[in-house]
Amino acid sequence: MKMTKRVFVYEYLSGGGWSDYGDDTAADELLPLGLSMRDAMVADLLRVRDCSVSAATCVPVNTLPAGVMPLRPLAGESAFAFVARQSALHDLVWLVAPETDGLLSRFQRTVGDARWLGCSAEAIELTAGKHATLAHLAAHGVPTPLAFEHAPEVQRWVVKPDDGAGGVATHVHTSRAAAVEEQTRRAQAGAAVTLEPWIEGEALSLSLLCVAQNAEMLSVNRQRIAIDAQGRLSFEGVTVDALGRDDPRWRALAALAAQVVRAIPGLHGFAGIDLVWHPQRGPVAIEVNPRVTCAYVGLSAALGRNLAAELVASRLHGDAEDGELARAHA
Structure with missing residues (x-):
């Protein structure tokens, strides 16, 4: 029996980062783009078999497609603490953030290679x-x-x-x-x-x-x-x-x-x-x-393929191969 894989989608601005991005003008300009990416990623993941999808949201950005578990930071919780906490509760983390001020690389190191989808x-x-x-x-x-x-x-x-x-x-x-x-x-x-x-x-x-x-x-x-x-x-x-x-x-x-x-x-x-x-x-x-x-x-629809499914499958296949290799050398 296949185990359901838990995937956490986090887009920095719509997940709460807009409030501490440090540049209100930039945040306002980038937030609609972030939302569109998050929703496209989520929509593809919802069509992946044996996959449950959670996504970060916050007030006032508090809407998500049906079928997605909404997750919000705790009061006073930093973006990195929130992602670290949710990462431990999920199998994979698919995250989008600006490279500005080292944000994206810091998130990668917060999540770690084992769960990072990127x-x-x-x-x-x-x-x-x-x-x-x-x-x-x-x-x-x-x-x-x-x-x-x-x-x-x-x-x-x-x-x-x-x-x-x-x-x-x-x-x-x-x-x-x-x-x-x-x-x-x-x-x-x-x-x-x-x-x-x-x-x-x-x-x-x-x-x-x-x-x-x-x-x-x-x-x-x-x-x-x-x-x-x-x-x-x-x-x-x-x-x-x-x-x-x-x-x-x-x-x-x-x-x-x-x-x-x-x-x-x-x-x-x-x-x-x-x-x-x-x-x-x-x-x-x-x-x-x-x-x-x-x-x-819109790229999955344009190509007639589910890119999220391919990413998840490739990652899980890679993990399985790594496990087989480790057992072979044990």
Whole structure:
């Protein structure tokens, strides 16, 4: 008889983190995205056989799909204490949080490898820093904006949080001098920011499923990005599975994804790569997201597969193999 696996879904902002995120504007901007990801993850898990689903919620974010056990922090309980307590009561933890201030990596270490359904702590910590990620990828032969730093055709420059999420606090400038001025001002105010050449072209993202030593590029998504008259960038959503496998760019994008996975071997579960397709140079990696991204929403339906079921099955299969290996060597 199969034992029911208990899975705890925790999305940081909707699970109570919005109240202590430290940036009300960012929290307001990111909360709807967080909710959409949480609900998509939960919806897929509800269709997994022999799986019970719990999810974090809080006031005023207190709605969940039917069939999910709502879990709330105790009065005065920190996000990390709450996750640690629930982790001990569940078999698997599927968690989404910003990389900002080391949040995601700290949650990973709080949960531990045995229950964590996602990327390794090392991969999370590397990809949390945008500049460090680009330098690491460039050293492994992946095209990045760093290759454009001295290119005469670069007309715009972007300043953004080095460990931020979404398009929060990201500004595009028409001269490097103006970008340097903003970077200096924000750094003097204590903000960790990075400056990069703005890569012209089509904003895309890749959704990856990394399981059982295999990384599959699930989809190529189109990102909707707007820049206002003051240069403020905003993320307006994503069109999931926008490029079909017959698109002439698919092979080059799959090759880029494979390069990234080889460069960051700790990518496990669902992960995303943001990139720009440059008209002349092809795909240029912008950042790596070691977690569920907005492109997860609707992706299972678009592909006709239950990605959550595949993640859980792969993890349980891996655990079974580890157990067999341990018994064989006992």
